[in-house]
Amino acid sequence: MNGGNSAQETKNTRSRLGREGEEAASLFLQGLGWRLLERNWRPGGTFHRLELDLIGMEGDALIFVEVKTRRYSHERDRAAFPVYAAFTARKRHNLIQASRLYRSSRGLWDLPCRFDLVCVEILPDGRQSVERHRNVIEFGHTVDCGHTPWQPW
Secondary structure (H helix, E strand, C coil), X not given: XXXXXXXXXXXXXXXXXXXXXXXXXXXXXXXXCCEEEEEEECCCHHHCCCCEEEEEEECCEEEEEXXXXXXXXXXXXXXXXXXXXXXXXXXXXXXXXXXXXXXXXXCCCCCCEEEEEEEEEECCCCCEEEEEECCCCCCHHHCCCCXXXXXXX
């Protein structure tokens, strides 16, 4: 057996799961009246590994959305392995950095912004549970949503 195939299959399964969660999150947010601007945005160049799952507008606010998806094979696993646990400090750091690059590339420093987390759970019976958490990163001056025209890094 070739171990590479197993690793590739795992990556493909995760990728499909991520797309499924992002689609559920996208539909959920549009149902709330959001206008989606971007999906899976990457800055390219040196920062090509950074990614913003969804970027949208809610009213006049620019929202960066991280989507976390988990499929549960047993109901008891939901409490033991909550989907939001995958929203790590490293992920928050990368989101802040990617949001700076996005705002810089689009000249959007004057818009108020925030970071939301959408957790998608796929339950054993196939049902989906979607939950949004607003303002998951307290960024203050780290992103500069204070309406200044300069870039804070």
